[in-house]
Amino acid sequence: EPEVTQTPSHQVTQMGQEVILRCVPISNHLYFYWYRQILGQKVEFLVSFYNNEISEKSEIFDDQFSVERPDGSNFTLKIRSTKLEDSAMYFCASRTSGAHTGELFFGEGSRLTVL
Amino acid sequence: AQSVTQLGSHVSVSEGALVLLRCNYSSSVPPYLFWYVQYPNQGLQLLLKYTSAATLVKGINGFEAEFKKSETSFHLTKPSAHMSDAAEYFCAVSDRNTGFQKLVFGTGTRLLVSP
Numbered sequence: 001e002p003e004v005t006q007t008p009s010h011q012v013t014q015m016g017q018e019v020i021l022r023c024v025p026i027s028n029h030l031y032f033y034w035y036r037q038i039l040g041q042k043v044e045f046l047v048s049f050y051n052n053e054i055s056e057k058s059e060i061f062d063d064q065f066s067v068e069r070p071d072g073s074n075f076t077l078k079i080r081s082t083k084l085e086d087s088a089m090y091f092c093a094s095r096t097s098g099a100h101t102g103e104l105f106f107g108e109g110s111r112l113t114v115l
Numbered sequence: 116a117q118s119v120t121q122l123g124s125h126v127s128v129s130e131g132a133l134v135l136l137r138c139n140y141s142s143s144v145p146p147y148l149f150w151y152v153q154y155p156n157q158g159l160q161l162l163l164k165y166t167s168a169a170t171l172v173k174g175i176n177g178f179e180a181e182f183k184k185s186e187t188s189f190h191l192t193k194p195s196a197h198m199s200d201a202a203e204y205f206c207a208v209s210d211r212n213t214g215f216q217k218l219v220f221g222t223g224t225r226l227l228v229s230p
Contacts, residue, residue, distance in 0.1 A: 004158070042220050103161050
């Protein structure tokens with residue numbers, strides 16, 4: 001069964017360092033998302049991406065964050081200068097169509113720990 | 116803006132007992148509602164969804180949920196719990212007027228099943 005894959009599964013970094021989290025969405029999907037979950041808190045929307053541009057972003061997604069789809073298969077989330085409060089589980093998701101009833105398929109997440 | 120509230124961060128049941136996980140939503144328009152499950156060290160998996168067809172929705176693994184507009188609720192139930200149901204369950208809402216189906220999640224409920 002097709003699945004969304006994310007790497008790394010766990011990354012530890014020092015505050016101020018750049019981090020890139022990678023996702024390979026399901027191959028025929030067109031809509032891509034990043035969510036995050038700080039330990040013990042709710043899953044929060046970060047950004048959605050379609051047709052090589054951001055379609056919506058949350059207040060969390062400030063200038064320190066960026067996304068791109070560099071090669072038609074990977075979908076990356078970059079944090080330019082990590083802060084302690086960026087420590088969280090980051091989930092990538094994808095969907096095949098724009099229909100509201102379409103299911104989002106999630107990856108297993110990348111746990112980021114900022115020291 | 117839409118939101119969901121999940122009552123109870125933890126629910127404990129015995130194997131064979133009824134499972135009831137509560138979710139109430141807030142939305143200015145009729146919403147789409149979802150339940151996702153997260154097993155340990157795995158991603159989020161769709162259990163079921165309500166998209167304005169039948170108000171009683173059946174999902175995978177014997178779970179079902181009923182949309183009650185008068186109560187703004189979408190509680191998840193299963194008649195008889197199995198040990199394998201132990202996981203984190205997330206209720207989510209999507210505004211059908213939103214172009215790219217951003218999901219807004221609740222804080223999650225951890226289901227514990229004892230022998």
